[in-house]
Amino acid sequence: DGGITQSPKYLFRKEGQNVTLSCEQNLNHDAMYWYRQDPGQGLRLIYYSQIVNDFQKGDIAEGYSVSREKKESFPLTVTSAQKNPTAFYLCASNADRSGNTIYFGEGSWLTVV
Amino acid sequence: AQSVTQLGSHVSVSEGALVLLRCNYSSSVPPYLFWYVQYPNQGLQLLLKYTSAATLVKGINGFEAEFKKSETSFHLTKPSAHMSDAAEYFCAVSLTGANSKLTFGKGITLSVRP
Numbered sequence: 001d002g003g004i005t006q007s008p009k010y011l012f013r014k015e016g017q018n019v020t021l022s023c024e025q026n027l028n029h030d031a032m033y034w035y036r037q038d039p040g041q042g043l044r045l046i047y048y049s050q051i052v053n054d055f056q057k058g059d060i061a062e063g064y065s066v067s068r069e070k071k072e073s074f075p076l077t078v079t080s081a082q083k084n085p086t087a088f089y090l091c092a093s094n095a096d097r098s099g100n101t102i103y104f105g106e107g108s109w110l111t112v113v
Numbered sequence: 114a115q116s117v118t119q120l121g122s123h124v125s126v127s128e129g130a131l132v133l134l135r136c137n138y139s140s141s142v143p144p145y146l147f148w149y150v151q152y153p154n155q156g157l158q159l160l161l162k163y164t165s166a167a168t169l170v171k172g173i174n175g176f177e178a179e180f181k182k183s184e185t186s187f188h189l190t191k192p193s194a195h196m197s198d199a200a201e202y203f204c205a206v207s208l209t210g211a212n213s214k215l216t217f218g219k220g221i222t223l224s225v226r227p
Contacts, residue, residue, distance in 0.1 A: 033214070040122060042203065042219040090156055102215055104156035
């Protein structure tokens with residue numbers, strides 16, 4: 001089945017460590033996105049990519065990095081520079097060019113211990 | 114730039130009662146508007162979207178929303194709430210055009226009382 005796969009679902013990280021969250025889609029979507037979700041704050045855009053080998057910062061990019069080497073993959077690295085990384089992270093991708101429907105993965109929980 | 118305002122963070126209704134979740138938007142150009150639903154520990158699922166074809170949009174699970182340009186609103190309604198409707202609901206806006214970014218509201222948690 002087509003969809004967006006995020007892994008791992010749950011991840012624990014020690015302070016000072018970098019961690020990478022995986023996002024893979026087999027929907028042949030051009031654009032991919034990473035959102036962070038915190039209680040009461042909705043979803044905030046971290047990074048997005050509209051084509052391979054290109055990406056742009058979103059509203060809260062500090063302390064994060066991404067790559068887009070393949071159309072299907074858009075991994076997110078949470079670096080030690082991110083001051084408050086504990087959150088729920090959602091990957092998404094665009095369905096089409098005429099309605100901008102965005103489809104989401106199941107999310108990844110990151111907890112810093 | 115675009116933005117979305119969802120008033121209140123929590124709505125509680127009785128099973129069988131009307132559900133009304135409010136969303137107001139701000140956009141410099143005609144927008145696309147969306148409602149998404151999120152169940153605990155899951156991603157977001159599209160309920161419905163407005164793309165200028167019709168002002169009353171019907172979605173999944175019996176939900177619908179009406180686009181009112183004069184009020185800059187896109188409120189979500191369902192005539193009769195079901196226990197399974199308990200979830201968090203997000204309104205979102207994007208500009209027209211390919212792959213435009215979505216801007217989300219803060220979300221509303223819907224509780225359904227037996």
